[in-house]
Amino acid sequence: MSDLETRRLIEAATQARERASAPFSKFLVGAALLAPDGRIITGCNCESASYGLTMCAERVAIFKAISEGVTKAVRVAIVVDTNEPTPPCGACRQWLWEFGGDVEVVLANLGGELARHRMSDLLPFAFDARSLGG
Ligand code: THU
Numbered sequence: 275m276s277d278l279e280t281r282r283l284i285e286a287a288t289q290a291r292e293r294a295s296a297p298f299s300k301f302l303v304g305a306a307l308l309a310p311d312g313r314i315i316t317g318c319n320c321e322s323a324s325y326g327l328t329m330c331a332e333r334v335a336i337f338k339a340i341s342e343g344v345t346k347a348v349r350v351a352i353v354v355d356t357n358e359p360t361p362p363c364g365a366c367r368q369w370l371w372e373f374g375g376d377v378e379v380v381l382a383n384l385g386g387e388l389a390r391h392r393m394s395d396l397l398p399f400a401f402d403a404r405s406l407g408g
Contacts, residue, residue, distance in 0.1 A: 290316035347374035
C-alpha cells in the first residue's frame with residue numbers, strides 16, 4: 275500500500291471514529307475499507323444499552339459496503355485512541371476474512387499508523403465458504 279493510500283484510509287477511519295456511538299464503553303473505533311474500485315467505505319462502533327447488541331466498527335463498514343454494492347475489501351484501516359495497536363475482535367476477523375481474504379489490516383491511533391498485519395496472520399486456518407465444499 276502506498277503511503278498516500280494508507281494515509282487516506284487512516285484519515286477516513288479517523289473521521290468515522292468521531293461519529294462512533296459508544297456511550298457505555300467510551301471506546302471509540304473507526305474503520306475504513308478500500309474497495310477494488312477505489313471507493314472508501316467507513317464504519318464506527320454503535321453501542322446498545324443491551325450491550326450485547328453492540329456492533330463493531332469493522333462490521334458496520336462491511337455491512338455498509340455490502341448494502342452499497344461493494345463485494346470485497348482490498349485494504350482495511352482501524353483507528354482507536356490507544357498507545358498500542360488495537361486488533362479487531364474475533365467476530366470482525368471472521369467477517370474481514372470472508373469479505374477481503376488475506377488483506378492487509380493497518381492499525382492506527384490518532385497519531386498515525388502503528389502496525390500492519392495480514393488477515394492470514396490475524397485469523398489462521400479460517401473457516402470460510404471453501405470449508406463448506408461444493
Ligand atoms: N469494538 C469495535 O468496534 N471493534 C473491535 O474489533 C473491538 C471492539 C467496539 C465494540 C464496543 O463498542 C467497544 O469497542 C468496546 O468493546
